Amino acid sequence: MDKIVKDNRAPVSQKPLVMAKVDKDAIGATVGIEINGNPYKVMLGTTILEACRENNIHVPTLCYHEDLCLAGVCRVCVVEVEGMNTLQAACTFPIINKVKVRTTSEKVRKARRHVLDLMLSEHYGECYSCHRNGNCELQKLAKEYGVDSYKFGHIQERRYKIDRSSYAVVRDMDKCILCKRCVRTCIDLQEVGVLEAINRGDKTKITTFMDKPLAEVVCISCGQCINRCPTGALKANDPSDEIWNVIDDPSKHVVIQTAPSPRAAIGEEFGLPAGISMTKQMNRALKMIGFDKVFDTNFSADLTIMEEGTELLLRLKKKLVEGDNNVRLPQFTSCSPGWIKYIEHFYPEYLDYLSTCKSPQQMFGAVIKTFYANENKIDPANIVTVALMPCSAKKFECNRPEMNASGFKDVDYGLTTRELAQMIREAGLFLPDLPPDTFDEPFGEASGAGLIFGATGGVMEAALRTAYELVTGRVVPFENLDILPCRGFDGVKQASVKLENVKPEWSFLEGVDLNFMIAHGTANAKKVMEALVRGELSNIHFIEVMACPGGCLGGGGQPIPTSPEIRKKRAEAIYQEDAGLPVRKSHENPHITYIYEKFLTEGPCGHLSHKLLHTHYVKRGKYIG
Amino acid sequence: MIKNKSILFNRENLGDCLAIALNKNPQDILMEIRESNLKGRGGAGFPTGTKWMLAAASLANKKYVVCNADEGEPGTFKDRVLLSDFPDLVFEGMVISGYAIGAQKGFMYLRGEYSYLLKQLNDQLEKMLKEKRLGKNILGKGYDFEIEIRLGAGAYVCGEETALIESLEGHRGEARNRPPYPVNTGFMGNPTIVNNVETFVTAAIIMSRGGEWFTKLGTGKSKGHKLVSVSGDCEEPGVYEVPFGISINELLKMVKAKNAKAVQVGGASGYCACEGEFERQISFEDLSTGGSIMIFNQSRDMLHVLRNFMEFFVEESCGQCTPCRIGNKKLLEGVEKIEQGDCSLSYLRELIELGKTMKIASKCGLGQSSPTPFISIMTNFEQEIFSQR
Missing domain, CATH: 3.10.20.600 (Ubiquitin-like (UB roll))
Structure with missing residues (x-):
């Protein structure tokens, strides 16, 4: 693993702050500083902004984001440092000696107000027609600084066309304030690099390679840029109007499946602190909005575990018993559509390593339009499937042309957590006040294994809970089924489980160390892929990759803002809910047993499974015509 | 050609600057430059000796010397003369500074529009290599230094030293946050000194004429x-x-x-x-x-002059920081408003205040200095400008 970690290349767009060379003995030392006349002690190398925040001194920011390297371009956080002629950006100024800082002097206030007035003069549109109304950092600042007029005018005409080409991300550059958070998200955080600034001065704009529409570049649809945009310049492609239409159409049977992550975060949209699970209140809201059935995607997550786990065991068997060298190992998970698009663009030669399983979203859609339609005697042509997802790439995924093995589109609409919150508000409901409600049968009760898909490492943990038991007949040797090596937010995690005293049919796995890796965020996925390309992963069997930092709970459709702390809280909510569930292993989900008895009778990876629940991938490459 | 009689830029009785320098130890060169009180000739006037000493003090393995030959300031063409008439002293100044701070590599960042000078500059480097005044074991003193010329592509902001370094690294020319300064974290994260063409030539000449001689020229705080x-x-x-x-x-x-x-x-x-x-x-x-x-x-319309300058800055702002990107545009719009006779005095005051903010809140020297002509012309010629309209 050392090699993989060392391969981390430097960010490309804006350099992170590189500390001035400090005497080694001094590192870790504190330095006494003065802020607004009061003395404080901070660690050497702390930025002024960090020092202020540690001591509860408010400094406004815009281009600064906890997840990103520093830019220092918006100039909203400027402060006065004694002895310097110019104001300094608090976010980038490293404290290496005794500085005296003023955060609210006349100069500072005037400068911030000017900066704000300038931004507003170029910021097209009005707050009341903006999807970020009430959750916009620019709007918040304008209020904080008492802006009541446009001192330097206000742009009246659009300069750019809205780019709606992508299924996932809509870009309205007239609302862009050029903080470059999206650029830094794309190239530094995700290492995809779709966005960059072009032109100079007044003509500067953020755009794609050759100014192409987003759908024609290597955007992986992860939507991380949306989560970090301070204004309304970026948003997900919102299908809620169409969903309202089908809900209002009595001839349509509208079914919604809800992924594990939205329920752990949607409370934030209603002012609750991060980390409060809203599963049951959300069920009630969905029913009140008018969905005919509310199902739990955890069911198809369990289904994924059965299919993907079986696929892995079959690959291992082919390799170890039959000596088939065409079998590709390690097997990579395929639940994250952003990750799928990433590997299709950047490592198209390695698609055979991916599990052929569809994601839980798509599996569920296929099951609803076949098995469910048949059992309930509903014409699948009249069924509309909506997927509530923490994700913008799911919108792209459900529109992939191959996702219609039943003869119908598996999933008709991907809806994000943010968009559902908006629908709930529009229906006049306040989520936290709603009485609890259950999911609908037959796909209501799912396992905790499906639930933890929402956090990075969750798929691996769920797979191990099932695979270990299938192979050995015993439960995984971890207390309370909590496979802790799978948890946490390290970029790339690696661990192994020894398979001993296996069942006779799995004798070829006797004594084998099942080695697995977990990566989240495509920057970490890239490290893993580079190690694979160098041939360093030959002893690894299974790798979970999620496109978004933190896994699905940090997805591009989740409530804004996001931060490491918020993602940690959401993960805690998910693991807590799992711990309290009666069924915590996918293979013990009674609906799973039922569907393999009644419908997928050949078992996991059987003929019908392959038709409905598995898929193939497209070699996209980096150059798109 | 320098038009008047030169005292400083005069080859008469000028010794072999490079040989004299390499016969000293680096510490002595640093002291001599510091004693000369030489300040950077690019405009900002940072003490050259201090800059070199900061870089010399760094323990880093790799250090760099960069000659800023981007001469992009409108109305400046003195570096062009130096590059044509004194290329040997420019490069020798670079070698001397490299020797003084412990660098092995130097870059000349040559203005794109000066590409016609590229051949003769490269010929000069070739000549110095042959004469063992560059490359391995310079003048037999055991010191190695190489120089590479890289061309700019016409962006004014790349004359700002950190934007220049970004450009040298192959990135978009945008200024970095300072601190940390290039003497600590410059080219590829290594200690780097960036000096103007004239600074290098002057430093080379000081080697021969002496720091004390130099301090006899000029004023109390501006020597030479x-x-x-x-x-x-x-x-x-x-x-x-x-x-x-x-x-x-x-x-x-x-x-x-x-x-x-x-x-x-x-x-x-x-x-x-x-x-x-x-x-x-x-x-x-x-x-x-x-x-x-x-x-x-007397025949010139100062508002027209100002308009010219502001159009330049609107175009040449790199666009990354708010005060410079939008501020310059607002100042230009202000000029246009005055031209059309619909700028109130109170709005003009507001724009001058905005200019003051730009001077202290912009990220780099471009935005920090671009309001200067606006403020000075509007202050010094306000009556004339408004009476004509």
Whole structure:
């Protein structure tokens, strides 16, 4: 693993702050500083902004984001440092000696107000027609600084066309304030690099390679840029109007499946602190909005575990018993559509390593339009499937042309957590006040294994809970089924489980160390892929990759803002809910047993499974015509 | 060609600067440069000795020397003369600084529009290599140093040292956050000194003439002589060597300017002096310039002059920070409003306040200096501008 970690290349767009060379003995030392006349002690190398925040001194920011390297371009956080002629950006100024800082002097206030007035003069549109109304950092600042007029005018005409080409991300550059958070998200955080600034001065704009529409570049649809945009310049492609239409159409049977992550975060949209699970209140809201059935995607997550786990065991068997060298190992998970698009663009030669399983979203859609339609005697042509997802790439995924093995589109609409919150508000409901409600049968009760898909490492943990038991007949040797090596937010995690005293049919796995890796965020996925390309992963069997930092709970459709702390809280909510569930292993989900008895009778990876629940991938490459 | 009689940039009795320098130890060179009180000739006037000493003090394995030959300030063309007439001393100055700070590699960042000089500069490097004045074991002293010339692509902001370094690294030319400064974290994260062409030549000459000799020239805080490029309404425009402390009046006489109404000192981003200020001096303590002097006579419309400058900055702002990107545009719009006769005095005051904010809140020197002509012209010529409309 050392090699993989060392391969981390430097960010490309804006350099992170590189500390001035400090005497080694001094590192870790504190330095006494003065802020607004009061003395404080901070660690050497702390930025002024960090020092202020540690001591509860408010400094406004815009281009600064906890997840990103520093830019220092918006100039909203400027402060006065004694002895310097110019104001300094608090976010980038490293404290290496005794500085005296003023955060609210006349100069500072005037400068911030000017900066704000300038931004507003170029910021097209009005707050009341903006999807970020009430959750916009620019709007918040304008209020904080008492802006009541446009001192330097206000742009009246659009300069750019809205780019709606992508299924996932809509870009309205007239609302862009050029903080470059999206650029830094794309190239530094995700290492995809779709966005960059072009032109100079007044003509500067953020755009794609050759100014192409987003759908024609290597955007992986992860939507991380949306989560970090301070204004309304970026948003997900919102299908809620169409969903309202089908809900209002009595001839349509509208079914919604809800992924594990939205329920752990949607409370934030209603002012609750991060980390409060809203599963049951959300069920009630969905029913009140008018969905005919509310199902739990955890069911198809369990289904994924059965299919993907079986696929892995079959690959291992082919390799170890039959000596088939065409079998590709390690097997990579395929639940994250952003990750799928990433590997299709950047490592198209390695698609055979991916599990052929569809994601839980798509599996569920296929099951609803076949098995469910048949059992309930509903014409699948009249069924509309909506997927509530923490994700913008799911919108792209459900529109992939191959996702219609039943003869119908598996999933008709991907809806994000943010968009559902908006629908709930529009229906006049306040989520936290709603009485609890259950999911609908037959796909209501799912396992905790499906639930933890929402956090990075969750798929691996769920797979191990099932695979270990299938192979050995015993439960995984971890207390309370909590496979802790799978948890946490390290970029790339690696661990192994020894398979001993296996069942006779799995004798070829006797004594084998099942080695697995977990990566989240495509920057970490890239490290893993580079190690694979160098041939360093030959002893690894299974790798979970999620496109978004933190896994699905940090997805591009989740409530804004996001931060490491918020993602940690959401993960805690998910693991807590799992711990309290009666069924915590996918293979013990009674609906799973039922569907393999009644419908997928050949078992996991059987003929019908392959038709409905598995898929193939497209070699996209980096150059798109 | 330097038009007047040179004292500083004069080869008469000038010794072999490089040989003299390499016979000293690096510490002595640093001391000599510091004693000379040489300040950076690009315009900002940072003490060269201090800069070199900071880089020398670093324990890093790799250090770099960069010659800023991006000469992009409107009205400046003195580096072009140095690159044509004194290329040997430019490069020798680079080698000397490299020796002093412990660098093995130097870059010359040459203005894209000067690409016609590239061949003769490369020939000069070739010649120095042959004469063992560059490359391995220079002059048998066991010191290695190589120089590579890289071309800019025409962005004004790349004359700002951190934007220049970004450009050298192959990135978009945008200024970095300072601190940390290039002497700590420069090219590829290594300690780097960036100096103007004239600074290197002057440093080389100081090696031969001595730091003490140098301090006898100029004023109390501005030692030595300075090259200025004079353009505009005068009979004899060109590059002149002037002692620091020369007044604008003396300068105007020297270049035979008649009826001068305004003198723009320091290029587009400089200060516009009016007649009443012509006794002011060219020096770091009074009117500082990287070399550009532009003269406007009574026939010129100062609003038109200002418009020209502001159009330049709107186009040349790199666009990353808010005050510079939008501020310059607002100042230009203000000029247009005045032209159309619909700018109130109170809005003009607001724009001047905005200019003051830009000077302290912009990320780099571009935005910090671009409001200077707006503020100085609007202050010094307000009556004239408004009475004509």
